[in-house]
Amino acid sequence: MSLIGNHSGAQHESAFEGYANRPERKSTYEVAQIGGDGIGPEVINAGVQAIHAVAKKIGTFTVNFMELDWSSDRYKRSGKYVPEDYIEILHRYDAILFGAVGAPDVPDHVSLWGLRLAICQPHMYANVRRTKVLPGISSPLKGLSPGDLDWCIIRENSEGEYAGHGGRSHRGLEHEIGTEVTIFTRTAIRRIARYAFQVARSRPRKLLTYVTKSNAMRNGMVLWDEVIKEVAKEFPDVTMDHMLVDAMTVRMTLQPKSLDTILATNLHADILSDLAAALAGSIGIAPTANIDPSRTMPSMFEPIHGSAFDITGMGVANPVGTFWSACEMLDWLGESEASQLLMEAIEKTCADGIKTRDLGGNANTQEVTNAVIERIEAL
Numbered sequence: 001m002s003l004i005g006n007h008s009g010a011q012h013e014s015a016f017e018g019y020a021n022r023p024e025r026k027s028t029y030e031v032a033q034i035g036g037d038g039i040g041p042e043v044i045n046a047g048v049q050a051i052h053a054v055a056k057k058i059g060t061f062t063v064n065f066m067e068l069d070w071s072s073d074r075y076k077r078s079g080k081y082v083p084e085d086y087i088e089i090l091h092r093y094d095a096i097l098f099g100a101v102g103a104p105d106v107p108d109h110v111s112l113w114g115l116r117l118a119i120c121q122p123h124m125y126a127n128v129r130r131t132k133v134l135p136g137i138s139s140p141l142k143g144l145s146p147g148d149l150d151w152c153i154i155r156e157n158s159e160g161e162y163a164g165h166g167g168r169s170h171r172g173l174e175h176e177i178g179t180e181v182t183i184f185t186r187t188a189i190r191r192i193a194r195y196a197f198q199v200a201r202s203r204p205r206k207l208l209t210y211v212t213k214s215n216a217m218r219n220g221m222v223l224w225d226e227v228i229k230e231v232a233k234e235f236p237d238v239t240m241d242h243m244l245v246d247a248m249t250v251r252m253t254l255q256p257k258s259l260d261t262i263l264a265t266n267l268h269a270d271i272l273s274d275l276a277a278a279l280a281g282s283i284g285i286a287p288t289a290n291i292d293p294s295r296t297m298p299s300m301f302e303p304i305h306g307s308a309f310d311i312t313g314m315g316v317a318n319p320v321g322t323f324w325s326a327c328e329m330l331d332w333l334g335e336s337e338a339s340q341l342l343m344e345a346i347e348k349t350c351a352d353g354i355k356t357r358d359l360g361g362n363a364n365t366q367e368v369t370n371a372v373i374e375r376i377e378a379l
């Protein structure tokens with residue numbers, strides 16, 4: 001990883017470093033821009049500005065964004081979130097920058113499956129969620145300072161409770177049944193375990209905590225435990241420990257420094273990563289990378305938060321989660337210098353107290369964006 005300048009900011013470790021399949025760097029990247037719903041288009045618009053600024057500063061590449069109107073509005077108009085040939089369309093791009101999906105007048109399971117899961121499953125099997133306390137942002141945990149909480153959560157992104165297996169019968173009757181069948185396969189556990197070990201190996205502490213619930217769930221979760229222990233033999237340099245998911249919430253809250261890379265199932269990591277974002281200060285700052293490590297599909301980068309109806313259109317959405325997701329995108333594309341520069345600008349902006357109101361500040365989305373761009377230019 002290349003480093004730039006003499007700076008005091010905490011170092012931005014690549015979550016993708018060490019992964020064998022590095023891309024060839026390009027002079028122009030094509031990115032699909034899907035703002036989606038609610039504050040999604042607002043934060044993505046901010047992210048696009050920041051990416052253009054950082055590309056200009058680095059000077060060796062440009063990014064072309066193609067705006068796709070895949071959203072709940074489109075669904076309400078046409079009955080579909082995405083066109084028939086959406087997978088072919090996505091193959092034209094090097095990456096996807098995604099806002100959020102979810103509208104007050106569409107059931108959440110329809111919007112999520114119609115857009116986000118349609119894009120991510122099953123190729124983007126690694127959901128990478130980095131969390132740290134940024135300078136100038138206070139954690140709700142007492143006495144925690146930047147550096148004390150620095151995690152990379154790896155979420156299995158293709159199966160588990162979110163595989164879509166199940167059904168409803170006897171609708172409306174007293175004996176109505178609803179099942180959500182949890183699917184775990186050796187193939188998917190092995191591939192996500194290898195990915196998580198590679199991430200753990202690339203980070204200074206080389207520490208992986210994997211999370212299951214193999215006391216109460218005695219089939220699929222026990223398979224997880226077995227496969228992870230097998231994969232661990234390939235990574236003797238990584239220290240590994242195991243937590244049950246309920247106890248993990250306690251450890252994250254009371255001993256945050258004891259954790260580094262965390263591997264969990266689709267459902268468990270979904271919940272744990274929201275907890276992680278809250279412990280780091282706000283859901284508005286947390287990034288997500290949905291990675292297809294084989295690079296068959298473009299990977300998708302998005303803030304962790306949703307469409308936030310309560311603040312839509314007010315111009316106060318925190319763009320930091322999107323900026324950080326943009327860092328992950330640049331890193332994945334092989335532009336680690338640009339990624340590092342953008343992360344530094346984000347950290348400097350937060351440290352200077354230019355924050356949206358979810359972080360206790362009074363800046364709006366565009367003011368935070370302008371501040372980040374100014375710092376990119378000055379660095």
Ligand code: NAI
Pocket residue numbers: 039043099100101102103104108112116283284285302303304305306307308309310311316317318319321356358
């Ligand atoms: P949410 O993340 O949209 O909002 C939760 C709370 O956090 C709200 O008070 C909101 O104002 C605040 N918040 C979220 N992002 C923020 C930001 N960038 N800056 C400042 N404050 C922010 O979660 P909620 O309310 O549970 O879901 C709303 C909709 O979003 C639902 O339709 C849900 O299905 C969808 N959703 C979509 C996701 C996605 O597209 N990946 C993820 C989570 C929810």
Ligand code: MG
Pocket residue numbers: 270271274
């Ligand atoms: Mg979630």
